[in-house]
Amino acid sequence: MSSSEFKHDLFTQFARVGKALGNANRLELLEFLAQSERSVDQLAKVAGLSLANTSQHLQQLRQAGLVIPRKEGLKVFYRLSSDEVITLLNNLRTVAEHHVADVEKLVNTYLTVKDDLEPLLRQELLERVRDGLVTVLDVRPPEEYAAGHVAGAVNVPLSHLEAYLDKINPDQEVVAYCRGPHCVLAFDAVAQLRKKGMKARRMEDGYPEWKSAGLPVESDSS
Amino acid sequence: MSSSEFKHDLFTQFARVGKALGNANRLELLEFLAQSERSVDQLAKVAGLSLANTSQHLQQLRQAGLVIPRKEGLKVFYRLSSDEVITLLNNLRTVAEHHVADVEKLVNTYLTVKDDLEPLLRQELLERVRDGLVTVLDVRPPEEYAAGHVAGAVNVPLSHLEAYLDKINPDQEVVAYCRGPHCVLAFDAVAQLRKKGMKARRMEDGYPEWKSAGLPVESDSS
DNA sequence: CCACTAATCAATAGATCTATTGAATGCAAG
């Protein structure tokens, strides 16, 4: 094999990973998988795709080395092949956010809270939790919370936030998080809480980043 | 705009960046651009593509926010939009290398030197250069060397290595680098040097990573 | 103005990708 052939083959392999990242539906699947392992039909439901279509997307992700399947009885569970994939995804987001004009426009239009206040850093949150200074809300759906969450966080899905309001100590700051840096749930939660006059902020990024930073987590199964 | 519409639009934008990374030729263009700013026809020549085709690929990269054009007279020079892009590319490579079986196979087949000896870390190299313990070889083509290189490195393109051999102090270790972690030139150089009985190693990664780590560089224009 | 160069634009054939449909596989329970 010649040197230039090798180079071409190698870039072709790298491109396979790029291609896998080149589709909105697959990126959404990856975001869900970053929360926890999932079966094919769970993924299909949550992403709003047909079963066969979801399966095919997952095959592509598998060939690109981004996910790993695990068979258990009738079901097949997929998970990210490693935390490197989370890093890669966040990198993609960062580049897009900084250099694609349309992303900034979108974010500024929809996430009006966006630049209102800097999100709370993971490390900082960790300290405040230890000192009992904050209430941490996990605003993801219960299944995702159950599969793993920030240690000490309370699960309050967005739809239950209203009902939960009076249980919150109004003197404490509330910190909300969800799936990742662009997950809408936490933004919405913070907006709602502030409207009610509470002190609320977002945590930076989301659960996957917290976990892959090696910070303390809990899950309902354990 | 609804929340799920927003999410979909956002993922579509992220996917645009992914798509841009999903083609071997574009990845090759990006690797060249990581060395230095380049005009369209330089890129076309070095990548072995037609001019029109190169131009179109560059437009796609521009729309994905990965490169920025600068017009000067007749020519248009492209460059990476930021060092974040280098990080993203290396991330892509890392994931591919760790999780795509074919990549490992390719690398092991062609880069036989690969696991022979760990590459020298940037930081370590920096110290040894300061102490005058090593000869650093930049085995890239002269244009790339001229546009910027590791401070103190000597430019010896692979084709000139043979002729350069007797100028090297045989008691010193030789460290070679080129375009990045998978650039073949440095592997070949090290193999040739060892065959002649010299002590030779690769530097980790290549020039772009050295530069974006903020380590000392030189260029011929300055 | 004309000739020349660098790059982009426009049109297009062939390849690849996407979502859908329906059939096939593999496993578990009765």
Add this chain to the structure above:
DNA sequence: CTTGCATTCAATAGATCTATTGATTAGTGG
């Protein structure tokens, strides 16, 4: 062995991507 379920496979139409060709737009110099 049969039934039911989760997933994958196979075929396919329509959309998108890629490389090529030739025309077009800018900028430069005579």
